[in-house]
Amino acid sequence: MKTLKATLIILILIVATANSDAQILKNIGDKAKQKVMQRGENKVDQGIDKGLDGIEEEMRRKDQNDNKETPIEDHNTTVSNENFTYNSKYDFIPGETLLAVEDFSQEEIGNFPGRWQTNATAEIVSLNDSDGTWLKINKEGVFYPEFIADLPQNFTLEFDLGVNKNWYGSYLAVNIAKLNSPTDYLDYYHYVNWKGNYAIHLQFKPAITDRFSGMSKLQASYDGNYIISNDVEFNVWNNTDRNIAHISLWRQEQRLRVYLNGEKIWDLPKAFDATSDFNGITFAQYASNQPDDFFLLSNIKLAVGKADTRNKLISEGKFVTHGILFDVNSDRIKPQSEGILKEIASIMKDNKDYKYHIIGHTDADGDDRSNLLLSERRAISVKNYLVDKFGIPSENLDIEGKGESELLDRSNTPESKALNRRVEFIKL
Known part of the structure; x- marks a missing residue:
């Protein structure tokens, strides 16, 4: 009996001790929690104070800057040259004097541009993933920039040419010729009516990824007789991840060089006839294999003279x-x-x-x-x-x-x- 009582007393003491320890631990935990919260609040207060100090300092600096223009230091500027992809052999240099520029920034979205003529239709658009405004060409026809009225012995012509993703169409052509009347541009289509003149006919289309290379065709002809006719392939412009090309033409008397996204695709020492005059350019769209395909044209720049x-x-x-x-x-x-x-x-x-x-x-x-x-x-x-x-x-x-x-x-x-x-x- 005494043994049983002793055992009960021991059990009661163990339980009491456990409860006491639990309470002590709880109290310690509560205090720790309070301390953590208190320290957290202090940190927040310090952060707020620091933030307010920063805002006040920025406002103070802004007030100072309103009265003084502070030049930018080199180390404060992020320079974005990582997108340069042109190779070291790229030697195109634009003409020194600008003659004509067309970026369609003055035109209303949805309209045909006011300084152009056509026998088809096209419209000005803006793109979600690209700056600027563009002429969207998705109908077969010829498109004539009337503001280009002279092409001297030395000139450079640049433009951006894009296609829709997964494009699967035909060429866009660029014609260089002498136009004698306001309607002569209609003769310089994808089938050129030379009318006794000398003309240059260039075609461009991008690579169709995983199937075909991009291609350019060049024809130089006098009164329908081909003096030069050839085509070249390239892979620096395609219909998926690189669907906008920058194309540069450089005439130096008879010589013609053509660059596409930094790659020289044509270099002909006697592409132009030395006795012929040239004063007009036309762009021509061929019939598309897919009704939703289109070309995009913008950033046209004509300049003359060699930069000395x-x-x-x-x-x-x-x-x-x-x-x-x-x-x-x-x-x-x-x-x-x-x-x-x-x-x-x-x-x-x-x-x-x-x-x-x-x-x-x-x-x-x-x-x-x-x-x-x-x-x-x-x-x-x-x-x-x-x-x-x-x-x-x-x-x-x-x-x-x-x-x-x-x-x-x-x-x-x-x-x-x-x-x-x-x-x-x-x-x-």
Whole structure:
């Protein structure tokens, strides 16, 4: 009996002790929880205080900046040159003087452009995944830019040409000829009525991924007799992940070079007849295999004259180029700028004793402050590209952005805007 009582007493003590320990642990846990919460609240308070301090500091700086324009430092700018894909042999250099520009920015979406003629139809569109506005061509016909009325012995013609994803159509043609009347453009279609004239006929179509290479055909003909006729293949433009091509034509008297996305696809020493005049360009769409297929055309730029870069920069001390191009409202340099940048770098390497001042300029779209900052970032992009790609010493280059403060043309045409967007190099 005594043994049973003793056992019961021991059990009661064990239970009581366990309850007591549990209560102690609970109290400890509660205190720990409270402490954690308290410390968390303190952290939050500190974070809020820090955030408010930051906001106050930013407001203070903004007030200061409203009264003082602070130049952008090189290390504060992200330079976006990673999309350069053109190879080192790319040597296209645009003409020095702009004659015509068409980006359809002045046109209303859904309409046919006012400076063009056609025997079909097309409409201005904007794209969800690409900047700018485009002429969407999805009907068989010929399309004539009336604002191009002269093609001298030396000119460059550039344009962007795109297709819809999974496109499976036929060529788009570019014809270079002499047009004697307002309706002559109708003779320069995909079957050309030469009418005793000499003409150049170029065709382009992208690669159809996993099936066919892209192709370009070139025909040079006098009064229907082919002097040159051939075609070439390429894989730098397709109907899936690279469905927009930048195409550049470069005439130097009789010689014609054609580049597509940085690849030289034609280089003909006697493509043009030396005795013939040329004053017009037409674009022609062939009948499509699929009714929903279309071409996109934009960023047409005609320029004349060979850029005398070396003489102007070294002898005259100043060179201005419209050939360094950027994405819209961005400091990202477009790949087609490679040729002129390479030439500038070569001149700088040959004249190592000089330092150079790089000045960026914008058009007047947008506000003054934004354009000033954009022009500075673009000048930095040019500097960094010359340093990183061509090894020009950084200390030999300084930059400045002037935004829209020194406009060359105050009208609101595509040509004037393109003229104002420029990069200036000054020998110091």
